[in-house]
Amino acid sequence: MMTLLDAVRSRRSVGRLVDPAPSDEEIVALVTDAASAPDHGLLRPWRLIVVRDTARDVLGTALAEGCPADDPVGRRRAAGKPLRAPLLLSIVLVPRDNPKVPEWEQLAATSAMVGNLGLLLHDAGYGAIWRTGNVTDSPQVRGLLGLAPGERLLGWLYVGTPGAAPPPVPRPAFAPHERLFALRPGGTVVPLPAVAARPGGRP
Ligand SMILES: Cc1cc2nc3c(=O)[nH]c(=O)nc-3n(C[C@H](O)[C@H](O)[C@H](O)COP(=O)(O)O)c2cc1C
Numbered sequence: 001m002m003t004l005l006d007a008v009r010s011r012r013s014v015g016r017l018v019d020p021a022p023s024d025e026e027i028v029a030l031v032t033d034a035a036s037a038p039d040h041g042l043l044r045p046w047r048l049i050v051v052r053d054t055a056r057d058v059l060g061t062a063l064a065e066g067c068p069a070d071d072p073v074g075r076r077r078a079a080g081k082p083l084r085a086p087l088l089l090s091i092v093l094v095p096r097d098n099p100k101v102p103e104w105e106q107l108a109a110t111s112a113m114v115g116n117l118g119l120l121l122h123d124a125g126y127g128a129i130w131r132t133g134n135v136t137d138s139p140q141v142r143g144l145l146g147l148a149p150g151e152r153l154l155g156w157l158y159v160g161t162p163g164a165a166p167p168p169v170p171r172p173a174f175a176p177h178e179r180l181f182a183l184r185p186g187g188t189v190v191p192l193p194a195v196a197a198r199p200g201g202r203p
Pocket of ligand 1: 011012014133155
């Protein structure tokens with residue numbers, strides 16, 4: 001069993017995903033735990049739509065139909081996209097009408113839940129990658145997934161078993177003191193002084 005720190009440090013987006021994918025029962029359990037993410041007003045402003053097996057072809061057809069008719073290559077590529085993993089979770093933002101919780105906070109809560117889910121999948125031995133794309137909002141895809149007006153498709157969490165270790169990410173150099181600031185009692189905001197990070201982390 002990984003510690004939380006191990007999981008946070010070793011999680012990667014995995015592009016090459018193969019069988020097995022989690023069962024529906026496992027997904028229910030993992031999403032139940034992922035929903036412990038901070039969620040202002042506990043609105044649960046999201047829903048997930050499982051796409052697996054030949055339903056991926058149906059989704060591929062809708063993605064292709066969302067591409068321009070005069071772009072056969074783009075349409076073919078779009079049709080094959082859902083086949084890149086055995087399981088896709090369509091991430092749908094379901095904005096709730098709430099005077100205290102604007103939509104951006106609901107989007108933040110949904111993203112926090114998906115972040116938790118990625119870590120939990122990793123901890124369970126699975127891999128995942130959140131993918132978007134320019135036809136996410138096409139009428140064909142919205143219609144297929146049964147999105148109500150106002151609901152927003154945030155892309156898909158592609159899920160499966162890692163088929164290959166992802167290549168190293170060339171991460172931009174990140175010095176904590178460039179991102180961390182402090183408000184001083186005098187009213188000025190200053191960079192935090194550089195402090196040695198604990199060993200083992202990645203930038
Ligand atoms: C909202 C969101 C959308 C993303 N969309 C894509 C995408 O369309 N294609 C892709 O290859 N990766 C996508 N990613 C994954 C990022 O590219 C990935 O997290 C980043 O490269 C860092 O890699 P890591 O997760 O292994 O640290 C997305 C991530 C997020 C949070």
